[in-house]
Amino acid sequence: MKWKVTQSKHHIKPQSRGGREIDNIVVLPHSFHKAWHLLFDTLTVEEAHLLIDMIMRPNRTWTISLIKKLRKKIEKKDVNKQYERG
Numbered sequence: 779m780k781w782k783v784t785q786s787k788h789h790i791k792p793q794s795r796g797g798r799e800i801d802n803i804v805v806l807p808h809s810f811h812k813a814w815h816l817l818f819d820t821l822t823v824e825e826a827h828l829l830i831d832m833i834m835r836p837n838r839t840w841t842i843s844l845i846k847k848l849r850k851k852i853e854k855k856d857v858n859k860q861y862e863r864g
């Protein structure tokens with residue numbers, strides 16, 4: 779993927795989840811911004827940390843479908859400790 783030189787505004791707390799314009803905008807390189815949403819959709823930074831922590835474990839195989847399901851569970855705060863530690 780090539781980096782574009784343009785920049786775009788990202789809502790740190792997603793607008794769709796109540797994020798407001800004030801004190802909630804970070805300007806990112808457009809390519810980084812696009813990659814963020816590809817990986818984390820509308821997760822918050824804390825939720826993205828949790829997603830990475832849960833995915834990057836040895837001897838696991840992840841499909842796009844499983845990652846999307848996990849992302850939804852994290853967004854809905856529906857992650858139990860068992861699954862988290864799994």
Ligand SMILES: [Zn+2]
Pocket residue numbers: 787788789811815
């Ligand atoms: Zn964004």
